[in-house]
Amino acid sequence: MSRITKEQVYHIADxxxxxxxxxxxxxxxxxxxxMINMVEKLDELDTTNVKPMSHxxxxxxxxxDDVTVEGxxxxxxxxxxxxxxxxxxxxxxxxx
Numbered sequence: 001m002s003r004i005t006k007e008q009v010y011h012i013a014d015x016x017x018x019x020x021x022x023x024x025x026x027x028x029x030x031x032x033x034x035m036i037n038m039v040e041k042l043d044e045l046d047t048t049n050v051k052p053m054s055h056x057x058x059x060x061x062x063x064x065d066d067v068t069v070e071g072x073x074x075x076x077x078x079x080x081x082x083x084x085x086x087x088x089x090x091x092x093x094x095x096x
Contacts, residue, residue, distance in 0.1 A: 004032045 009028045013020045020028065071077075074087055083090040 003036045004029055 006025050006029050009025050009032065010020070078084050081089050
């Protein structure tokens with residue numbers, strides 16, 4: 001007996017904003033039922049000595065270290081700024 005009904009498939013399709021016909025509903029009902037069966041088989045496994053993990057592969061940070069470096073001198077930076085006042089850059093007002 002199926003654990004999921006065709007009405008539930010139509011409801012899921014409606015939530016996902018998908019239009020499905022009768023043939024697709026029957027196919028999805030069967031496929032979803034097969035998925036539920038596979039998950040139930042996994043419940044039968046003894047996982048008492050298995051460590052929880054968030055990913056199948058060991059994840060390592062592949063980014064470089066965050067190192068502070070000296071920036072451009074303020075005088076050189078201000079040469080590229082269209083309008084400034086001292087060390088402050090003037091920008092167009094966006095809020096009234």
